[in-house]
Amino acid sequence: MVVLQVNYRFQNMTREQWETRYTDAVAEKFLAVDGLLWKIWLDGAEPNRVGGIYLFASMALAQAYLDGPIVAGMRANPNVAELTTVLSDVRERMSAITHAPVPGLDAILPRAAE
Numbered sequence: 001m002v003v004l005q006v007n008y009r010f011q012n013m014t015r016e017q018w019e020t021r022y023t024d025a026v027a028e029k030f031l032a033v034d035g036l037l038w039k040i041w042l043d044g045a046e047p048n049r050v051g052g053i054y055l056f057a058s059m060a061l062a063q064a065y066l067d068g069p070i071v072a073g074m075r076a077n078p079n080v081a082e083l084t085t086v087l088s089d090v091r092e093r094m095s096a097i098t099h100a101p102v103p104g105l106d107a108i109l110p111r112a113a114e
Contacts, residue, residue, distance in 0.1 A: 001037070001090040001102060002062040007044070007051035008074065008083040015048065018079075033070070035061025037103055055090075055102060062087055 010018045022041075030039050035057040042051040056062035065071065066085060074080050096105035 001092065001104075002056045002059045003088045003090055004054040004056060004062045004065065005051065005086045005088075006054070006071075006074075006083070007042070007049065009046075009081045010048040010050065010079055011081045013048070013079050018048070018050075029070075033065055036065065038101075059087065059089070 027041075030036060037055040037057060039055075040053040042053065044050060054062070054065070056065065066087070071085070074083055090100075090102060092102070092105055095102055
């Protein structure tokens, strides 16, 4: 599994203007992203700084998302600045120990005898 972190800053917009863009319909578009298991939406402490944490089934699917139309639209948007992306493999055993919300990790650790 692969985690993608995306961060950016809205520019030339007030908080009220970009807040109106967060609709259920926008979130629902991500349900159709191939290989995306979940997304966490982020609002940064710094004004107009936002982002997301995505869990993908594989590196290839995460890279396809990065190369696809959603990220291309962000890169072309004049109101999006300082767009950064980081892809990371999930260290599954350690994540299972610390109860990461990653599907399938519960099968990695042996169950305690009952």
